[in-house]
Amino acid sequence: MSESKTAGMFSGRESEGLVLVVDDEPDVRKVVRMTLEKAGYDVVEAEDGARGIEEIQKGENSILLNLIITDIRMPNMNGIDVINYYKKEWPSVPIIVLTGFPDLEMATTMLQHGISDYLVKPVESEKLRASVAKALEQREVRGF
Amino acid sequence: MSNRDRTTVVILGAGKGGMAVLELLTLLPGVEIAGIADQDASAPALQYASQLGIPITQDLVSLISLSGINLIVNVTGDSHLDLLIAVHKQPETEVLGGSASKVLWDFVQHASQIQSQLFQTEKLAGMGTFASGIAHDINNPLYILLAFAENVLEETDVPTIHEQARSIIEAGKRIQGICQKITQYARSSKADYIAAVEVNEKIEEALNIARYATTLQDLSIVRRFGEKVEVLVNPGELFQVLVNLMTNAIHAMERRGTLTLSTCYENGVGKISIADTGSGIPIENLEKIFDPFFTTKPPGEGTGLGLYNVKAIIKKYRGELKVESEVGKGTTFIIELPRSLM
Incomplete structure (x- = not known):
């Protein structure tokens, strides 16, 4: 299930930013949404990379999008392809990988590919929020 | 094979020594064990x-006096x-x-000590790959479980608590x-047990494990199963063979592919x-793939013992392992195992 609402609909309060969460497990998306909404972020969800791209292109999302959190092992387009695509199309949007693979080698490769962080599930809520905050800070420092 | 090439053997003594000799001799193609x-x-x-399916007896004299026997191996230790x-x-x-x-x-x-060390090495090497795949499958639900549990502690809305408890x-x-x-x-890895094993079921079990070895997503599985195909083997060893061959097959398909x-x-x-x-x-490697320590994987990634062990297991149950391969198109491994060992 992908969320069809756009960031423009999140009105009424000051948002910390719009985050796209890509994971094939609905409950994982729900958990990440819950964790980030508590910290004032707005969240859109997608169940795989291809849907993630659709989601970004919807309405004002592509302008408002601040961050992408994605798994790397999913049906259809896998995370690595998706990361390369995001990097090409939205070079200013930081990417955090959130995966069940505790794989140091893959983490190193991904970090070299320019992702902001490589988090392994289960990740503590505080750690996830800290990682998101840091990725957005770095983005601001870089002047995007 | 002519009769002159065959050696008909009987074994006296069925303790540890008899067991070891029996295991060794059943591996040799030119040897027939008459009892x-x-x-x-x-x-x-x-x-x-x-x-x-080898004749057994407690009457030593009857076995000793059989005609047509080339060799009596006495491992009773009784002079x-x-x-x-x-x-x-x-x-x-x-x-x-x-x-x-x-x-x-x-x-x-x-020899059996070396063999079991080789098996152990391969098993340990395989464990690493499986461990990371299994970790992935466990970490996802574990994340859901921990995050909801954490939230439930501070959540006041009862329907939400119920919903998250269900997810937990x-x-x-x-x-x-x-x-x-x-x-x-x-x-299933328990040794010294042979049974009629339903192959289709074993394949499904092995597939469950083999898919842990990969991050490959675009993997299609095609099943062409005959009805109730049974072979006589140690179930654990057949399982090990299937996991090994399927893991190899999946590894050979780098990004996407079909496993039939x-x-x-x-x-x-x-x-x-x-x-x-x-x-x-490649054709120059086809003959070497069953040799111990032959691997095309980078150092540290493959033991080169997988197919060697697979072949040893199949041979032990008087089966055959064949391979057909074409560079750029794919590889097929064919296992043939008797329905019964008689």
Whole structure:
């Protein structure tokens, strides 16, 4: 299930930013949404990379999008392809990988590919929020 | 193979020595074991031999005096038997006993020690790959479980608490399911047990484990299963063979591909074929793939023992392992195992 609402609909309060969460497990998306909404972020969800791209292109999302959190092992387009695509199309949007693979080698490769962080599930809520905050800070420092 | 190339052997003694000699001789293509004897009906090699369809007896004299026997291997360690053998054996039958059988026994023990070390090395190497795949499958539900549990502690909305509690239970059950699969794998490795194994079921079990070895997503599985195909093997060892061949097949398909699994009976032989659409094996490597320590993987990634062990297992159950491959198109491994060992 992908969320069809756009960031423009999140009105009424000051948002910390719009985050796209890509994971094939609905409950994982729900958990990440819950964790980030508590910290004032707005969240859109997608169940795989291809849907993630659709989601970004919807309405004002592509302008408002601040961050992408994605798994790397999913049906259809896998995370690595998706990361390369995001990097090409939205070079200013930081990417955090959130995966069940505790794989140091893959983490190193991904970090070299320019992702902001490589988090392994289960990740503590505080750690996830800290990682998101840091990725957005770095983005601001870089002047995007 | 002409009769002159065949050696017909009987084994006296079915204790540890008899077991080791039996295991060694069943691997040799030119050897036919005409029988094994021990006065103790509960001797371990007697039970193993009867599972393999080899005649067993407690009457040593009847076995010694059989005609058409090339060699009597005496691993009883009982020197009194020498006289009995000399009196009752056929003139053309040779005897391997006394210190000669002691040397053979030492050699067999040494060989089996090396063999089990090789198996162990391969198993440990395989564990690393599985561990990371299994970790992935457990970490997802574990994350859901922990995050919801954390939230439930501070959540005040009762319907939300109920909904998240249900998700917690569901995630717990998923982890339980994964643990069951792993224990099934561990349990099936028990040695010295042969049974008629339903191949299609074993393939599904092995596939559950083999898919842990990959991050490959675009993997299609095609099943062409015959009805109720059974072969006589140790279930754990067949499982190990299938996991190994499927893991190789999946690894050979780098990003996407089709794994075709077929089973059937042909002339009383159970046939399993595992075909991938991967990179294929160059012709110069085809002969070497069953050699110990042959690997094309980078140092530290493959032991080069996988296919060597697979072949040893299949041989042990008097089966055949064949391979067909074309570079750029894929590889098919065909296992043929007897329905019965008689």
